[in-house]
Amino acid sequence: MKNTFGTSVSITLFGESHGEAIGAVLDGMAPGVPVDEEFIKARLSLRRPMSAISTGRSEPDPFKIVSGVFHGFTTGTPICIVIPNMVQKSSDYKELYGKARPGHADYTAYCKYHGFEDPRGGGHFSGRITAAVVAAGAIALSALSGVGISVGTHIARLAGINDRPFGDLKGDLDLLKNREFGVLDETVADSMTEKILAARKNGDSVGGILETAVLGVPAGVGEPWFDTVESLLSHALFGIPAVKGVSFGLGFGFADAMGSEANDSFTVKDGNITTKTNHNGGINGGITNGCPILFQCAVKPTPSISLPQETVDFKKNENTVLSVGGRHDPCIVHRARPVVESITALTLCDLLTGRFGTDYLGAK
């Protein structure tokens, strides 16, 4: 299925960084979900470069919903969102073509598309396509909100600096909603920013870890063996460029835990079954248990750096050195935050629609 993800609710992505437009088709969304263009704009602005610590490229996202929304609500038919690309300077790409940027898809795209790929600005592999994910994800977030589900992500770690862990999740998710730079402990924002600026100064870049919490998903969602919540979320999350690890609950920390520590005891609280701890991230046997879903994404440092790098010219099959000019994003961890939330929301809409039917997320 390639550029499409999802069964009951699906997203299809298209576009190249310097082509006519990028966009997404969101299909299967229930009819009657309110579509608020201001909310979509706000979500897109979270993904856009922050002046101080990101690339200086201007990257406005004047999206247009060309189908599937009528009088402010989803119709139930495919929603196509088109984000035109502004004029891009790419006159010099021909000269550069063949010089593979390390860590990028230049060489692998060539192996796959035999030179027919659009190489300008990374083409279809550009992080720019995530703008379409965020626009579609905003509608998914609205749909989830209608059934009492909220999604939030913080920068758990960046360049070796930790945010405080999630505490009171409801409060923490409220906090994060209003934060452009998504940390829970605002005092670490400065240290992280310093690391980013230092990386920029050195023509280098830094990576980090995003941690996401989802509140309000009912118990009993997910399918053995291959459509577990973990399987579907990780499938979609690894579609995000730069994500190189996905883990749930204690994640790789499980490796050092004893079973007696890792197991979450069930308990009856206010008449409802819940768990005392949440080491398993709200998922047992691939199925939600009604507790918050918790997971982490490892985000690698932006491969685009201005330091000179050894590489090859794959057209000439010879070694070369590459110094990529222009301004680059020294960090995309904070910008990936709304993307992770969008992917999460889209995946949950798919799971919930499959579980409870095509009307579940719509107007009651």
Next chain:
Amino acid sequence: MKNTFGTSVSITLFGESHGEAIGAVLDGMAPGVPVDEEFIKARLSLRRPMSAISTGRSEPDPFKIVSGVFHGFTTGTPICIVIPNMVQKSSDYKELYGKARPGHADYTAYCKYHGFEDPRGGGHFSGRITAAVVAAGAIALSALSGVGISVGTHIARLAGINDRPFGDLKGDLDLLKNREFGVLDETVADSMTEKILAARKNGDSVGGILETAVLGVPAGVGEPWFDTVESLLSHALFGIPAVKGVSFGLGFGFADAMGSEANDSFTVKDGNITTKTNHNGGINGGITNGCPILFQCAVKPTPSISLPQETVDFKKNENTVLSVGGRHDPCIVHRARPVVESITALTLCDLLTGRFGTDYLGAK
């Protein structure tokens, strides 16, 4: 698709721990792949409990291939492998039913199946079903072997103890083939075993990390945005019970790396393009670059422990304490090794068949 994974080559799992049989249907495998029942047996024996450090339950796997193989070769039509369950003692399940084992799917299965699920021995959520994965995976491994691809996994960490990292991959994979307890550095096997035995003694369990290498996959395999190699592998790997994290290359280590460290420089070696380092685990932009694929799986400690645990009786909606009798596996990390390799092989067969056509893995 629930219990089916894969597009061009797919596996469908069925069965419950104490039911009539478990099994798998492997569809889309190329015609002409040799099927060696001895090899399947050998693979199954790797998954079977090791006397010293595993559960004492006897668990023979007398599999039967009931379709899709003719005169020792795959026909190209669906291969159904049935593994009958031996007589199981489950007379007492009715009494226990309702008491959710922490860390298990008992409660989530109830939420999903409303009490119609077969709860005996974990039912469809039992790790026993992985025997069918291993049997089907053996055929997938043979198919890959025919095109020069090999897969190997070592126990990178267990109960806080590290194996040495992968070095010369070809040599290391050869080493691992013959090791029942899959570590590269045999001296750590004893320390790990001690930890397992100590856990058993305390009625507890331990977790770990498996690391897998795949050699020989050509460059240009994988699809943006949603059928990346990472997406498909993680999707399938998270289907394995107890896997709670999947990462590629440096994985969560990317969080602390600079871009200049994380990027893998390309270089021409013996006329071919390769990379100097392999921090990205052989994948750029979701597509293979021809270098070894490298990834890690976090395996949580077996949730089945004999220590008393607080939990609920979900039928009575009340708190209770559970002491699970019988003998339990204090560690499944080593037993998950062939399962991870099988899932990997099946996923690669799917990717390669989609990329190069339905004859690619078959007889030439």
Next chain:
Amino acid sequence: MKNTFGTSVSITLFGESHGEAIGAVLDGMAPGVPVDEEFIKARLSLRRPMSAISTGRSEPDPFKIVSGVFHGFTTGTPICIVIPNMVQKSSDYKELYGKARPGHADYTAYCKYHGFEDPRGGGHFSGRITAAVVAAGAIALSALSGVGISVGTHIARLAGINDRPFGDLKGDLDLLKNREFGVLDETVADSMTEKILAARKNGDSVGGILETAVLGVPAGVGEPWFDTVESLLSHALFGIPAVKGVSFGLGFGFADAMGSEANDSFTVKDGNITTKTNHNGGINGGITNGCPILFQCAVKPTPSISLPQETVDFKKNENTVLSVGGRHDPCIVHRARPVVESITALTLCDLLTGRFGTDYLGAK
């Protein structure tokens, strides 16, 4: 997906005519559907050869449900049904292999599987595999019955002889339930049987048309553009060997109708919206309108005939003449009836589960 059909509820088929066993995996069925083995047997017997007018081969179907059913109800996890093949005489297949039976898949299977296919008795292409469809379909029919949906098929035409058209559908479906040879007008049964016996006498075979009605499907089921009710039903129906045409409502009769004749006027009857006529077979724009679903399947005459036929030996790439010995089915139209009903039931279970969620067909 090859041998799998369905998204929310799916069936996967396996097996060869003279192999160890054939069977099906039915996945996604709601938990709590009653499974009555006697009903499955009764359905299988409808498919089995009728002494007088079918092949003389004995073909018992001692099916075994090896998973997914517990205490007489579906569990919600995959149901695997295995039907072992009895000892088959196929010692002489090697000699015959290469001589393509006209109208059969012998040659196309060779083109696809390069000689690795199991050719005995048609292998995986044998009509025998439909026994597994009928067994799984019986469970689907039970599930539909639980929500007030019934399915029935009559032999609308056979060897040029017409049955009377459907009249009072509820009554007609009741009639058909108890008829081994499924015609509405019992007086035509004799004429049809005579045609079949005459064909047998001449070493020839006859074809026909099956017409199916489905009662009780609610309005609003089906998806534009590609998961219309017509799309999904035809997809699955064309999987049945010998089906070469599928049409809905007036079908090919639409070609000669005026719009004013073909349109079905809506009307309010007893407070509910329905149509005065049902030329569109209960489907508008690919979506059910609450009226009975009506469709026809063209079934070609059995290609297995004993008359000598010109053909090729594809192994030698030369012309030859083939006289297939043994006894053959001079007609399979009547035997295809339960198969069509099963495929219909499975497809509707898929559509309804997708529309209303995974619990819809299960215990309330």
Next chain:
Amino acid sequence: MKNTFGTSVSITLFGESHGEAIGAVLDGMAPGVPVDEEFIKARLSLRRPMSAISTGRSEPDPFKIVSGVFHGFTTGTPICIVIPNMVQKSSDYKELYGKARPGHADYTAYCKYHGFEDPRGGGHFSGRITAAVVAAGAIALSALSGVGISVGTHIARLAGINDRPFGDLKGDLDLLKNREFGVLDETVADSMTEKILAARKNGDSVGGILETAVLGVPAGVGEPWFDTVESLLSHALFGIPAVKGVSFGLGFGFADAMGSEANDSFTVKDGNITTKTNHNGGINGGITNGCPILFQCAVKPTPSISLPQETVDFKKNENTVLSVGGRHDPCIVHRARPVVESITALTLCDLLTGRFGTDYLGAK
């Protein structure tokens, strides 16, 4: 998958008749297929109303390829084609909303989307969306042409008048390429046109049968049991509004044929295996045999007629009479011709790419 069809090559449709735009995303097409905008225009013009015999509405199709094409060739990444809707008069839809046009999806869309659907001009159910199919189909036809495959369709029957049957297929397909009104025997064009004009005069409409031939598909393409060539083609063809029947080869004529007549004898001709007749439409056991693929589509008379019709107002749940004003298409059979060819081409690209890999249809 709803508005998406295809596995290896897929098309996703979006848009409403009077919305911002309609369009398609074509994914999985091989890199290096030439994209000729003039050819796309020519194909779109075949679908556009013909002045004399079609609706008078002006319906230009100024399509824009916004992604996936670079320097005149497909890149291998998703091709999004957007066709903006021109200003449409739909001010009066509110008043009409609720009055279900017989034979249309108005009522079923309401049942499915609960009043959130865009009802203007039929919304997402409008035949207008087929323009996007034709645009994408043009690229698929070019891809097939590159591997020697051609597709052609004639109006086999219209309002009771027959075209001559296909004869020399290569010559006939050449003929059809240049015919706006696609009949083989030009003398019947006038009689058909008269029937159409008479229907228009009476405020009525007529239906017909389209017959399609595909030349050049190699033997061995298609998958048992559920991805047969017939299954996939019919699935996609039934997505076309107004198609109510699909049959292959003799189709419903098989019902009256003897096996000895229906079977196609194989023969060696010029060293290659072929069949003497082609009653099975080039498909045995769901797999191509190398002969031309032949099938028929029943196209119902346009449901939009100006004669007054009895119907309901589903918002008021009461009977009413509807006289649809404006000019209507008295026949869409001839306009459906390029749509059927496009759907056929897209389906074949999917089948061939799945069979021979993702490079098969691209530049060599």
